[in-house]
Amino acid sequence: MIIAISSDHAGYDLRKKLMEHLSLEGHSLIEYGAVSSDLAASYVTAGQGVAHDVAAGLADRGVVICGTGIGISIVCNKHKGIRCALCSNEYMARMSRQHNDANVLALGARVVGSGLAVSIVDAFLQETFESGGRHQVRVNEITAQEAAYFKDP
Ligand code: RB5
Numbered sequence: 001m002i003i004a005i006s007s008d009h010a011g012y013d014l015r016k017k018l019m020e021h022l023s024l025e026g027h028s029l030i031e032y033g034a035v036s037s038d039l040a041a042s043y044v045t046a047g048q049g050v051a052h053d054v055a056a057g058l059a060d061r062g063v064v065i066c067g068t069g070i071g072i073s074i075v076c077n078k079h080k081g082i083r084c085a086l087c088s089n090e091y092m093a094r095m096s097r098q099h100n101d102a103n104v105l106a107l108g109a110r111v112v113g114s115g116l117a118v119s120i121v122d123a124f125l126q127e128t129f130e131s132g133g134r135h136q137v138r139v140n141e142i143t144a145q146e147a148a149y150f151k152d153p
Contacts, residue, residue, distance in 0.1 A: 001125065004050040004059035006032035007109070008043040008072065011065030014109040014117055018063060021118050027125075030059055047075035054103050055081035062104035063121060069108035076104045080150035083142065088112055090123040097127035099135045 003022055007015040012034045019029055032049035034041035043066040050062035062084075066072040069086045076084035084104035085096035088111055096102035105124045107117050129135070 001060040002028045002030065002058070003061050003063060003125075004030040004032065004053040005063045005065075006046045006050045006072075007034055007065035008041045008046045008067070009034040009037050009039060010043075010067035011046075011072075011107070011109040012037040014065050014107065014114055017114045018065075018117060018121055022121070043071040044075050047072040048079075050104060051076040051079035051082050051084075055079050061125060063107070063124075064104060065107045065109050067108060067110045069106040069111060073104075073106035076106065080146050083139070085124075087120050087124070089116070090119050093120045093123040094127045097124060098130050099138075101129040101131075101135070101139050 005015060005019060015033060022029060030053055033046040047064050050064050053059040054062040064072040064076055073084045073086040076082050082104055083100055083102045084106050085100060085102035086106040087093040087096060
């Protein structure tokens, strides 16, 4: 898969660990975000590149990280076509794919340890959407709602 990944300074170290893991798994990575953990970087700016690339079809999935995961998930969900799920365990990651067809995963680097974060990312990437049934209807409703609220870029 092509995965766009980004973080602010709070998520920098976890981003680098996840990138190492994802590269070893054979994924291609597009990297955005803070240049170090010492230099404050906006989670707003950090989230935008990933949201753009996933919405534009340049990346298959996105992974975004800030301290709590909250700020950067809000940013991504302001983008048309993005369904960003903030997950703190594997169950949430699996459900975000099966039921919500989430295309961006948000993580809080101050909430989950790196080992758990790897498991969450793996679950998110491996799980598939249960299309065709009631979950498809819900996602279609979200898409219709977006059409009413979001202008095309
Ligand atoms: C940065 O200190 C922190 O505010 C940010 O990483 C994030 O947690 C915001 O939602």
